Amino acid sequence: xxNIIKSTTFLAIFAIWLWSTAFVGVKxxxxxxxxxxxxxxxxxxxxxxxxxxxxKPKKFWAELRVNRKxxxxxxxxxxxxxxxxxxxxxxxxxxxxxxxxxxxxxxFIAIVAHFSFHNDKMTxxxxxxIFIGVIGxxxxxxxxxxxxxxxxxxxLGIGLLLLNNLVSGYSNVLISKKSKGISxxxxxxxxxxxxxxxxxxxxxxVEGAHFGPFPPEYYYSLAWLSxxxxxxxxxxxxxxxxxxxxxxxxxxxxxxxxxxGATLSWLILPDExxxxxxxxxxxxxxxSLLALNYSNRKAKRNEKI
Numbered sequence: 001x002x003n004i005i006k007s008t009t010f011l012a013i014f015a016i017w018l019w020s021t022a023f024v025g026v027k028x029x030x031x032x033x034x035x036x037x038x039x040x041x042x043x044x045x046x047x048x049x050x051x052x053x054x055x056k057p058k059k060f061w062a063e064l065r066v067n068r069k070x071x072x073x074x075x076x077x078x079x080x081x082x083x084x085x086x087x088x089x090x091x092x093x094x095x096x097x098x099x100x101x102x103x104x105x106x107x108f109i110a111i112v113a114h115f116s117f118h119n120d121k122m123t124x125x126x127x128x129x130i131f132i133g134v135i136g137x138x139x140x141x142x143x144x145x146x147x148x149x150x151x152x153x154x155x156l157g158i159g160l161l162l163l164n165n166l167v168s169g170y171s172n173v174l175i176s177k178k179s180k181g182i183s184x185x186x187x188x189x190x191x192x193x194x195x196x197x198x199x200x201x202x203x204x205x206v207e208g209a210h211f212g213p214f215p216p217e218y219y220y221s222l223a224w225l226s227x228x229x230x231x232x233x234x235x236x237x238x239x240x241x242x243x244x245x246x247x248x249x250x251x252x253x254x255x256x257x258x259x260x261g262a263t264l265s266w267l268i269l270p271d272e273x274x275x276x277x278x279x280x281x282x283x284x285x286x287x288s289l290l291a292l293n294y295s296n297r298k299a300k301r302n303e304k305i
Contacts, residue, residue, distance in 0.1 A: 008239055008242060008245055008250070009253075011235050011238070011239055012235075012239060012250060012253040013253060013256065014235065015231075015232040015235040015236050015239075016253050016254060016256045016257055016260060017256075017260050018228040018231055018232040018235075019228065019232050019254075019257055020256070020257045020258075020259075020260035020261040020264065021224075021228060021260075021261075021264060022225055022228055022229075023261050024221075024264075025221035025222075025224050025225040025228075026038075026221075026225065028217055028218065028220075028221040029042070029218060029221045029222060029225065031218075032210075032212075032214045032215070032218045033210050033214070033218070034203060034207035034208070034210055035087035035090070035091065035203075035207070036084070036087060036199050036200070036202055036203035036206060036207055037199075037200060037203035037204075037207055037209075037210055038222075039083050039087060039196070039199050040196045040197065040198070040199030040200030040201075040202075040203055041196065041200060041222065042196065042222060042225045042226050042229060043079055043083075043192045043193075043195055043196030043199065043226075043229060044192070044193050044196030044197055044200065045196075045222070045226040046192045046196070046226045046227075046229040046230040046233070047188070047189045047190065047191070047192030047193030047194075047196060047230075048189075048193065049226060049227065049230045050185055050188055050189035050192065050230045050234060051189045051193070053185070053230075054183075054185050054186065054189065060186055060189075063182065063183060063186045064186060064190055067181075067182050067186075067187075070178055070179070070182070071182075071186075071187060071190045071191060071194070072194065073174070074171065074174065074175065074179075074187065074191045075190065075191040075192075075193075075194030075195045075198070076194075076195070076198070077167060077170065077171045077174065078171040078174075078175075078191055078195065079191055079192060079194070079195020079196065079198075079199070080194075080195040080198040080199055081167055082164055082167045082168055082171060083195070083199060084199065084202070085160050085161070085163055085164035085167060086102070086161070086164045088157075088160050089101075089157045089158070089159075089160030089161035089163075089164060090157070090161070091157070092153050092154055092156055092157025092160070093154050093157035093158055093161065094154070097141075097154075097158070098157070098161060099137075099141040099258065100137055100138050100141040101158065101161040101162060101165070102161060102164070102165070103134070103137035103140075103141065103254075103255070103257070103258055104134045104137060104165065105164075105165040105168050105169075105251070105254060106130055106133060106134075106248070106251045106252045106254050106255060107130050107131070107133075107134055107165075108162070108165035108166055108168070108169050109165070109168060109169035109172055109247060109248060109251040110122060110126070110127075110130055110169075110247075110248035110251070110252075111169065112166065112169030112170055112172075112173055112247075113169065113172075113173055113246070113247040113248040114248070116173040116177065116247075117173070117176075117177075117246070117247070119246070120246045120247060120248050120249075122248075125291065125294070126248065126292060128291065129252070129288050129289075129291035129292040130248075130252060130288070130292070132284060132285075132287055132288035132291060133252060133255040133284075133285055133288035133289070133292075135284055136255065136281045136282070136283075136284030136285035136287075136288055137255065137258060137281070137285070138281075139277060139278075139280055139281035139284060140258050140259075140262065140277070140278050140281030140282070140285075141258065169247075169251075172240060172247050172250075172251060173247055175187070175237055175240040175241065176240045176241070176245070176247050179237070179240070179241055180241070184234055184237035184238040184241055185234055187237050188230070188233045188234040188237050189234075192229065192230070192233065249292065252288070252289065252292050253289075255285045255288060255289065256285070256289075258281075258285075259281075259282050259285055262278050262282070
């Protein structure tokens with residue numbers, strides 16, 4: 001049982017499940033607060049929670065001092081830049097199209113990994129399995145809502161979201177290559193606090209100050225989102241630091257986010273029910289994951305020969 005819980009596959013799926021529960025909380029939070037400000041507060045609290053969990057302030061600060069340049073870079077890229085691009089793009093494009101572009105991020109991450117690692121190249125089988133996953137994402141998102149382009153700003157939004165995917169790929173590669181010797185807890189805590197603080201500070205001149213008072217559901221959503229960000233990002237950093245984990249293969253599990261999100265909405269929301277289009281998309285994603293798993297096993301066998 002312990003081996004299963006510690007396995008990369010189990011932890012990746014658990015982190016994906018946590019992220020998939022965020023959609024409802026974000027929707028609630030953004031009803032009362034602006035995107036940058038809400039994200040900044042959420043991530044800063046997440047970082048503080050991880051710091052409290054670490055429980056060894058002297059060791060924490062000692063590790064932070066030694067690795068401060070890398071941690072500063074990661075906070076700027078992984079949290080501040082990525083989420084600034086994400087929320088800026090999200091406000092300019094239809095939600096269904098935004099979901100499809102963000103859902104295709106494993107493809108962009110795989111491309112970045114291809115040019116960054118000698119042992120994480122794009123093979124025809126891997127490329128095919130990732131494209132199948134992107135098709136599954138498209139079936140789910142476009143089948144549930146129509147996309148109507150209304151202006152030139154929406155093309156800017158598409159560009160920002162695509163750039164967000166590339167930044168996500170670069171940050172994943174950065175963690176995998178450069179974070180050796182740094183505790184994933186220290187790494188996630190400090191990058192979340194730094195990135196969250198920067199988002200919050202930028203939000204004040206850009207979006208104005210919105211400090212409440214807010215209803216209880218705002219604080220419930222903020223608490224839940226802070227907890228899941230703390231847990232999911234720490235788990236992801238831990239997995240990216242594992243020597244045998246390939247960035248491209250790990251990130252393909254993100255295809256499960258819309259699957260889990262749709263399933264949760266069917267279980268929780270009274271007006272949401274399973275539909276054939278969504279189920280078809282889920283089956284396509286399952287085929288993608290099976291194909292990628294086969295590709296990964298084949299690559300491992302070839303490495304041993």
